[in-house]
Amino acid sequence: MTEDMGSLIYMVVLLVLIASSLLAHRLPIAQMTRMLLSWLLIFAAVFLIFSYRAEFARVWDRVSANLSPRPSVSADGSVHIPKSPDGHFWVTASVNGKPVRFMVDSGATVTSMSAQAAQKAGIDLNGLAFPALVQTANGVIEMRRARIRNFAVETIQREDMAVLVSDALGDTNLLSMNFLSSLNGWRIEGEEMIFNP
Numbered sequence: 770m771t772e773d774m775g776s777l778i779y780m781v782v783l784l785v786l787i788a789s790s791l792l793a794h795r796l797p798i799a800q801m802t803r804m805l806l807s808w809l810l811i812f813a814a815v816f817l818i819f820s821y822r823a824e825f826a827r828v829w830d831r832v833s834a835n836l837s838p839r840p841s842v843s844a845d846g847s848v849h850i851p852k853s854p855d856g857h858f859w860v861t862a863s864v865n866g867k868p869v870r871f872m873v874d875s876g877a878t879v880t881s882m883s884a885q886a887a888q889k890a891g892i893d894l895n896g897l898a899f900p901a902l903v904q905t906a907n908g909v910i911e912m913r914r915a916r917i918r919n920f921a922v923e924t925i926q927r928e929d930m931a932v933l934v935s936d937a938l939g940d941t942n943l944l945s946m947n948f949l950s951s952l953n954g955w956r957i958e959g960e961e962m963i964f965n966p
Contacts, residue, residue, distance in 0.1 A: 780812075827940070840923055848923045848964040858962040860944065863921040864890035869942055873962060876906070877945035879931055880917075883938040887915065894934065903933065910937040920948070925966045927951060 787808055792801070818825060838851045840860055850858045850873070858873040867890040869882065888894055897913035912933040920927045922944075931947055949955050954965040 783812075784809075842923050846924055846966045848925055848966075850962045850964070852960045852962070858957075860922055862944065863919070865892070865918050865920075867891065871942045871944035873949075874943040874945050875949060877943050879933050879947050880945045881912065881933045881935065881938060881943040883940055883942060884934055884936045885940070886942050887932070887934045890917070892917070892932070892934065897934065901933075903935075910935055912937075922948075922964065925952070925964055 784805075788801075788805060796804070840848050840850045842848055848860075850860050853859050859870060860873065861868050861870050863869075864882075864886075869886050869890055871880075882890070882892075884894060892915050894913070894915075897915055900911040900913050902909050903912045912935040915932050915934050917930045917932050918928065920930045927948065949964075952964050952966060956963050
């Protein structure tokens with residue numbers, strides 16, 4: 770018996786149990802049909818959510834990022850980034866004038882972008898140098914070196930900043946030590962990360 774066949778048998782048995790319990794209560798057919806359709810819709814919704822859980826997770830990340838507080842700039846020019854519900858520090862930076870969302874990663878050496886985000890920000894992917902093999906937390910991946918003309922996090926701006934570009938990053942861009950070390954300082958205090966320009 771295949772896994773699909775087992776699932777089908779399980780669903781049929783479940784539907785028979787629900788239908789028999791409704792029949793045992795001697796409910797009118799119209800009311801029983803409405804209840805049965807309601808249960809079918811509930812099971813279909815649960816099945817869809819389970820089947821597309823990765824997509825729903827990405828949607829939830831986007832929604833929670835929009836609901837979480839935005840970075841603020843203090844009088845001394847320091848940028849205060851609140852911790853996101855996922856436990857990371859996320860910031861939307863301006864890359865060549867285009868908004869790109871980055872996760873701050875002090876464990877990475879060079880800021881990294883997905884090929885899609887780099888293309889959106891106007892980085893010419895065709896003219897990039899030969900790929901370099903880079904050791905990441907997820908293993909060795911192939912990345913290409915590029916430069917960002919203008920990079921800004923709130924009021925902190927950098928020009929001609931090095932970046933690595935790869936398709937292997939998915940939709941996560943990493944703001945790394947080459948940016949962090951260009952600051953006068955950075956630290957984590959409680960639930961926020963602070964960049965000192």
